[in-house]
Amino acid sequence: MDEQQHIARCIETIDTYRGGYFNDRPWLREAFGSVSRAHFVPERVWWPERDEDGLFPLLDRTTEPERWLDAVYTPRIALITQIEDGKISTQDGPARSNAFTSSISCAAVVVQMLHHLDPQPGDNVLEIGTGTGYNAALLAARTGASHLTTVEIDPVTAERARTALHARGVSAPTVVVADGEDGYPARAPYDRLISTACVQEIPPAWLEQMRPGGTILTPIATPFGDDALALLVADGHGHARGRLVAAVSFMRVRSQRERRPWRELGWPRLPDFELAAGPDGQNVRQR
Ligand SMILES: C[S@@+](CC[C@H](N)C(=O)[O-])C[C@H]1O[C@@H](n2cnc3c(N)ncnc32)[C@H](O)[C@@H]1O
Incomplete structure (x- = not known):
């Protein structure tokens, strides 16, 4: 084949x-x-x-x-x-x-994330976690390469991705070697931010660098085993709000690898959930 x-x-x-x-x-x-x-x-x-x-x-x-x-x-x-x-x-x-x-990342999850991110032609987009550069190439095909900034913390990985992108004629995206938890202020404000590494807490820099109405899509660690994809709309003044749209599994951003207590991160505690079971099935809800 x-x-x-x-x-x-x-x-x-x-x-x-x-x-x-x-x-x-x-x-x-x-x-x-x-x-x-x-x-x-x-x-x-x-x-x-x-x-x-x-x-x-x-x-x-x-x-x-x-x-x-x-x-x-x-x-x-x-x-x-x-x-x-x-x-x-x-x-x-x-x-x-x-x-x-x-x-x-697996192809199905790449597609699922880009579906939820829903970038538009000309959007100013920030990707955290360049990795191989594959997701950046897909993003560039939609937004136009000059509108894309992608940040990778590992210099060897970033260089390889840059070379791979250039070899395919995708030479315009800005590939930056930096800690993506700081966003990339030089090219802000962003219409879309996608992280392909998982956070426990949304970095404040991301919130500050969004345009009002801009979309943030990131895996976030949850107390339930899986990570979740958080799809948030930013207000452009340091706040964002949204939904958890899918269960996923991702590697952590470098400085958030150490597990923090869930209560510090705004999650409900397990005793905050109520489970009711009966012949018609069961129901779990927050009390
Ligand atoms: C799942 S891989 C990314 C996959 C990538 N988008 C692709 O298309 O191949 C996650 C990447 O995030 C990078 N990473 C981890 N912490 C980071 C941070 N704080 N800032 C930027 N990149 C980070 C890792 O080095 C790794 O390359």
Whole structure:
């Protein structure tokens, strides 16, 4: 199967998921169909599930091109590009550590997030977590590359993404090596902010750098096991409000890796929920 056939099959599978993320976003279907995900994935990556020896297997494009390409277009699989901030190398082979610090997010989640973000042509967009540059390429296809700023904390990762974007003629986005929790004030205010790394608390700088009515989409840690995608509308004066639109699982932004008490983060406590069960099913609500 060639790459175009893989893309077509991936779109077909994502179309069967509840939510129909492509349906009312023709630009997204077109961008997904024309931007090569394979171009942005390194030659050697780790599969995110342990094998029978308890190791994360390595996929190598050179030795197993078919298997590698199949993995790239498996809709619900993120491929791991960095472990322990680069202390472990793909040259070391299969990995035992699950301290994943960079990846290409799974295709289905990339599409789901861009659906919710709903960027418009000409929007000034800030992405936190450039990673491979794939999501940035999809964003640039919609907003125009010169309207996109993408921030990556890891210099090696950022440089690789910059090169990959340039090789595809996407040379205009501003790729910045910095801590994305500070946003990027030089290009503010933003119409859309998308983070592809998870926070426990929304960084104040993000709120301050939004235009009134601007949209923030970010994974946020929850007390329920999964992370949630928070879709917020900013007022342009340091506040934002919105909904949790989906359950996801993401790696943390670097300085929010250490778990904080939920009560400090504004979450209800478990005793704040009431569960009623009966023959008709059960119901959980906040008291
Ligand atoms: C899931 S990956 C991003 C996937 C990426 N959007 C793509 O299309 O390949 C998360 C990225 O966030 C980066 N990251 C973590 N903390 C960060 C921070 N504080 N500022 C900027 N980037 C950060 C990681 O280095 C990693 O590359």
